Amino acid sequence: MSKKLPLSIALAFLGLGAFAQTIVGTTPENRNVVLEEFTGINCVFCPQGHAIAQQLKDDNPGDVFLVNIHSGGFAAPGAGQPDFRTPWGAAIDGQSGLAGYPAGTVNRQNFPGQEQGAAGATAIGRGEWVSAATQVLGESSYVNVGVEAELDVSSGIMTIDVEAYYTADSPEATNKFNVAILQNNTTGPQTGGNMGDNYNHQHRLIDLATGQWGEDITNTTASSLYSNTFSYTVPADVNGIPVELGELEVVVFVTETTQYLVSGSGTTPTITGLDNANDANLRTVADLPDTCLGMASPTVNVQNLGQNEITSLDITYDVNDGTPEVYTWTGSLTSLQSTDIELPAISFPSAATYTLNVSVPNDDVTTNNEVSGSFNASPETVGTMRLTVITDDWAEEASWSFVGSDGTVLETGSYTANADDQTTFNYTFNFGDDCITFNMVDSYGDGLTTGGNGGVELKDANGVIVYALNADYGAGFSIQFDSDGVLGLGDNDLSEVSIFPNPANTVLNISNADNATVEVFNVLGQVMMIRSNISVNEALDVSSLAIGTYLVKINDGVSVSTKKFVIAR
Numbered sequence: 001m002s003k004k005l006p007l008s009i010a011l012a013f014l015g016l017g018a019f020a021q022t023i024v025g026t027t028p029e030n031r032n033v034v035l036e037e038f039t040g041i042n043c044v045f046c047p048q049g050h051a052i053a054q055q056l057k058d059d060n061p062g063d064v065f066l067v068n069i070h071s072g073g074f075a076a077p078g079a080g081q082p083d084f085r086t087p088w089g090a091a092i093d094g095q096s097g098l099a100g101y102p103a104g105t106v107n108r109q110n111f112p113g114q115e116q117g118a119a120g121a122t123a124i125g126r127g128e129w130v131s132a133a134t135q136v137l138g139e140s141s142y143v144n145v146g147v148e149a150e151l152d153v154s155s156g157i158m159t160i161d162v163e164a165y166y167t168a169d170s171p172e173a174t175n176k177f178n179v180a181i182l183q184n185n186t187t188g189p190q191t192g193g194n195m196g197d198n199y200n201h202q203h204r205l206i207d208l209a210t211g212q213w214g215e216d217i218t219n220t221t222a223s224s225l226y227s228n229t230f231s232y233t234v235p236a237d238v239n240g241i242p243v244e245l246g247e248l249e250v251v252v253f254v255t256e257t258t259q260y261l262v263s264g265s266g267t268t269p270t271i272t273g274l275d276n277a278n279d280a281n282l283r284t285v286a287d288l289p290d291t292c293l294g295m296a297s298p299t300v301n302v303q304n305l306g307q308n309e310i311t312s313l314d315i316t317y318d319v320n321d322g323t324p325e326v327y328t329w330t331g332s333l334t335s336l337q338s339t340d341i342e343l344p345a346i347s348f349p350s351a352a353t354y355t356l357n358v359s360v361p362n363d364d365v366t367t368n369n370e371v372s373g374s375f376n377a378s379p380e381t382v383g384t385m386r387l388t389v390i391t392d393d394w395a396e397e398a399s400w401s402f403v404g405s406d407g408t409v410l411e412t413g414s415y416t417a418n419a420d421d422q423t424t425f426n427y428t429f430n431f432g433d434d435c436i437t438f439n440m441v442d443s444y445g446d447g448l449t450t451g452g453n454g455g456v457e458l459k460d461a462n463g464v465i466v467y468a469l470n471a472d473y474g475a476g477f478s479i480q481f482d483s484d485g486v487l488g489l490g491d492n493d494l495s496e497v498s499i500f501p502n503p504a505n506t507v508l509n510i511s512n513a514d515n516a517t518v519e520v521f522n523v524l525g526q527v528m529m530i531r532s533n534i535s536v537n538e539a540l541d542v543s544s545l546a547i548g549t550y551l552v553k554i555n556d557g558v559s560v561s562t563k564k565f566v567i568a569r
Contacts, residue, residue, distance in 0.1 A: 021227070147163075174218055251266040320355055387429070392449060401438075497512045
């Protein structure tokens, strides 16, 4: 929970005869929109709501302000997940009358016929936000609302100056002034959006500097001015999640009660208290996966700790002190802002371990111009690769592929909705000498965890585990292994085995597999038939198989060979 300094009134709400407004004008204006979106981190459709809200803001610059409130069951963190909730969100959520997530209130106003829940509720579904906002933007406001903010990084104190000028009488003798503190660009989990744990959360409510329902405005007649200065000490973290000073945002608004929101405004604070004019801070380098490709595409995070804007930056990087590459980044980083920069792929000789070195030119501070990270060579495998997939209740969400070093898709698999929970699919593959990438994807973003204990395992003929049995892999993963193209322990050469004709119609001939066991699988990994102790020239009756692609697995008790064939008629 954040820690705040006492609120101090710099200017009382006095008439213009004593003090003149400096932030807002005195001419009547239309209402601005404040869209409070109720969201979470385990919410399939929340990213769609975020996109709708952001587009609404982008289409109406300076007139639409967003406050994303993490509340409800979809915001409750699971094991290892961050907690984006605040002490304030549940009450705002509760008074909206929402019936599902994502939901939102546009100016905490009821829009008859558009309610998400019961009649009279203020919560509306994401499909109604634009029409409701359009209505609000076309209505006149009896109060103009403005805000300016300054953040002193040396003290960690944000000074927030606010004004509300009444161009007409409010129907309420007392109004409420609210100050919301938000944080942008927080990387975290999200079930929807196909980003896994790398979803970018924007406009995230972290605190209400004025408490649950705001500070009282007791003079709400025409020509009156409410003016106040709030001093807010920015916490180092909220619920253990670091507060990024360069990503803070302030949204303010006036309400009649705790519901109807008249109008609002917002700003990003001006940064002061920086010691240096030019200071590019190389903060981190993202973890690189183990690789056998001999190349990698690093991502580094750069923050501007200087007073001057960074518009161009030369980034030099190498692996194991090899030949360096130089990438010139261009863009805009103002004070305290940071960004992830994906560097072009760099090639390097094969080794057991790798060290990535990254640097930027020396500036006013030379102690933060270098960063490094380490990664390893992919595991070496031999012989037949064995893939095990144990499905959950939503098997149709899972798919996988093996891709060669040249980008060729070698094998793929997916499942249908009628695959039962806890069904085990086993596959065997021989890839030859190559660097292979295995990709596992879950379209919902929760791995094979729903309704049971599913999972994925990948290992070679010698039991070398490339990916240990795991179900909780989110939206998916990619992992590489170095297939050396030789036989593993206990494998003999089955290169003389052949199958024909291919495509087949009613008979598939298998030669040179005397006394072996043959299993035929469909593309879902389901066993379609088994034959044991086959002859050296076996004619397999496949007339009952439907048109499509199949795998035949031949096991002589010592070695295994898997081949693909097609039924065509």
